[in-house]
Amino acid sequence: MRLDLLSALNAARAGRRAAVLVTDLDGGEARLVTAETLAGDPLEGAIRAALRTGRSGVVEGTRAFLTVQVPPAQMVIIGAVHISQALVPMARMLGYDPVIVDPRTAFATPERFPGVTLLAQWPDEALPGLHVDRYTAFIALTHDPKIDDPALTHAFEKDCFYIGALGSRKTHARRVERLTAAGVAPEALARIKAPVGLAIGAITPAEIAVSILAEVTQAWRQGIA
Known part of the structure; x- marks a missing residue:
């Protein structure tokens, strides 16, 4: 994982903010999606669903893997x-x-x-x-x-x-x-x-x-x- 993404993920965890790491399983660019950047994301619907369940996994019909980080309720x-x-x-x-x-x-x-x-x-x-x-x-x-x-x-x-x-x-x-x-x-x-x-x-x-x-x-x- 890129150092900037890891740092951003750790910062979100420390600040009790939800974040999703989107990884292209075919080796493409990874990105971090937060509440501030979720609207308009190509995978917005899938990411919203993943945030509700708190479960990580591959988005159906794609090669994108979502690593979900949700603060404990x-x-x-x-x-x-x-x-x-x-x-x-x-x-x-x-x-x-x-x-x-x-x-x-x-x-x-x-x-x-x-x-x-x-x-x-x-x-x-x-x-x-x-x-x-x-x-x-x-x-x-x-x-x-x-x-x-x-x-x-x-x-x-x-x-x-x-x-x-x-x-x-x-x-x-x-x-x-x-x-x-x-x-x-x-x-x-x-x-x-x-x-x-x-x-x-x-x-x-x-x-x-x-x-x-x-x-x-x-x-x-x-x-x-």
Whole structure:
């Protein structure tokens, strides 16, 4: 591999940016494709599909091999609640290493969340150090505007691939009113999945956790590219 391509690939990895190395198997010129250069690429459709799956391989009908580098998805959960207790082990099965943020020390305890990265801080204190980005699933579950609203604002700013928030449609309508009054753009508010999770009729915390993970997976596999 050319040194300039290797350096660019390493820089993308260090910066948590997706990149695809396109190699001509017949010995032609190799190139690196990133989000900034993807639009208009001759293999744009195939590269977008590869980014969604994270799988490397030969593009069907060509002699081009795609080496895919996608940052590992992160999950930030706002709220040390019952749903979070069910969500964490399921998320780990899918390869996430969830982080929980909740300033309410009565809820955010190691006894309730053994072995979990748990930050008993307000979002404005905890989130800047977590390197939230577009490869982050961001889930607000406290049902407390003082905690969820500033956390959601941070998620908008970082362009998270998934942003979900607990609450009924009525609760969400009030949330939209508050955030609109705070200056959040309508297109950002439209990104919130609320009520959170796919509509599978979930009732228990575990069922709601399943619905959330299904929706997160759908967003990751169908929309990240």
